[in-house]
Amino acid sequence: DAKTTQPNSMESNEEEPVHLPCNHSTISGTDYIHWYRQLPSQGPEYVIHGLTSNVNNRMASLAIAEDRKSSTLILHRATLRDAAVYYCILMNLVDDMRFGAGTRLTVKP
Amino acid sequence: DSGVTQTPKHLITATGQRVTLRCSPRSGDLSVYWYQQSLDQGLQFLIQYYNGEERAKGNILERFSAQQFPDLHSELNLSSLELGDSALYFCASSDPTGGNNEAFFGQGTRLTVV
Numbered sequence: 076d077a078k079t080t081q082p083n084s085m086e087s088n089e090e091e092p093v094h095l096p097c098n099h100s101t102i103s104g105t106d107y108i109h110w111y112r113q114l115p116s117q118g119p120e121y122v123i124h125g126l127t128s129n130v131n132n133r134m135a136s137l138a139i140a141e142d143r144k145s146s147t148l149i150l151h152r153a154t155l156r157d158a159a160v161y162y163c164i165l166m167n168l169v170d171d172m173r174f175g176a177g178t179r180l181t182v183k184p
Numbered sequence: 185d186s187g188v189t190q191t192p193k194h195l196i197t198a199t200g201q202r203v204t205l206r207c208s209p210r211s212g213d214l215s216v217y218w219y220q221q222s223l224d225q226g227l228q229f230l231i232q233y234y235n236g237e238e239r240a241k242g243n244i245l246e247r248f249s250a251q252q253f254p255d256l257h258s259e260l261n262l263s264s265l266e267l268g269d270s271a272l273y274f275c276a277s278s279d280p281t282g283g284n285n286e287a288f289f290g291q292g293t294r295l296t297v298v
Binding site for chain 2: 109117167
């Protein structure tokens with residue numbers, strides 16, 4: 076069973092920032108926080124991951140709370156192509172990879 | 185292109201039949217995961233293999249089985265197929281030794297049972 080909780084859906088306007096929250100109160104010290112997204116009719120794709128510090132890459136930023144019990148994926152300027160289901164999952168070197176229901180992001184023009 | 189190849193892309197078969205789905209992981213990735221995604225549903229974890237050995241089992245039916253071969257490719261066997269087995273089946277691979285365990289997904293096999 077998934078160890079994270081996310082809102083079922085969120086809406087954003089095009090070219091505005093989007094903050095997608097994730098709670099993971101039972102996170103352990105060895106768990107990495109990973110985000111994936113799944114565009115319609117495609118396989119999930121990796122977005123970003125982090126352990127303790129905030130992370131930035133070309134797709135998004137990841138803000139991790141100081142106690143690591145929550146995190147936020149930030150899309151700085153949402154585009155229509157960012158409409159997808161976003162999954163937040165915890166991963167370590169040992170466990171398998173289980174997805175929750177994710178957040179369905181709708182981007183309005 | 186994720187580097188993970190799944191074949192076939194589409195498969196139509198009748199109830200009661202048996203099919204084999206194939207996954208070629210990214211070069212060097214030791215872990216392979218299988219998932220089932222029914223229409224408008226989430227990703228259900230089925231099974232994980234690591235370097236040829238079964239590592240974790242999820243909601244995999246007894247009619248389903250999988251294996252990972254010495255060359256690291258994996259096959260998911262589905263038998264006595266039922267209408268409810270119609271779904272997208274995804275394979276993912278990762279290299280846990282890399283430290284961050286980023287996973288790469290294939291484009292899936294769409295199975296239709298008629």
